Amino acid sequence: MTDDITIYHNPKCGTSRNTLALIRHCGIEPTVIEYLQTPPSRAELQALIARMDCPVREVLRQKGTPYDELDLGNPRWTPDELLDFIAQHPILLNRPIVATPQGVxxxxxxEAVLALLPQPLPSPFTKEDGEVVGIS
Known part of the structure; x- marks a missing residue:
């Protein structure tokens, strides 16, 4: 059951793997979109970012991407142009992005995903690096 939760996931990213594991630790099986294999359309990107209520620049990833090569740090690029770059180069999309009825x-x-889930952690969760989440 997906519980209407979608994660835009990169299995090579530790943060993305931890986020997916946290969702599953809560007993939820989300829809997993490996966005490098199945990139969201420009319209889907625009809708996700609008639901996040943030500037497009906030979802740009610099490390391991053509960010510098494309000069995306230059303020001349408009939000629409930045969306075009992400659509052309999905690796520019920072991850993971999680969409739920509670928000995106x-x-x-x-652990930021916990604010989007319909129930709290059932027990402490240990991330890949050994950090424990859910202990007060």
Missing amino acids: RLCRPS
Whole structure:
């Protein structure tokens, strides 16, 4: 059951893996979109970012992307142009982005996903790096 939760996931990213594991730890099986294999359309990107209520620049990833090569740090690029770049180069989309009925957000750090889930963690969760989430 997906519980209407979608994660735009990159399995090579530790934060993305931890976020997906946190969702599953809560007993939820989300829809997983490996966005590098199945990129969202420009319209889908625009809708996600609008639901996040943030500037397009906030979802741009710099590390390991053509960000510098494309000079995306230059303020001359409009939000529409930045969306075009992300649509052309999905690796520019920072991850993971999680969409739920409670909202959409970039889940960095991974525990940011907890604010979007319909139930709290059932027990503490240990991230890949050994950090424990859910202990008060």
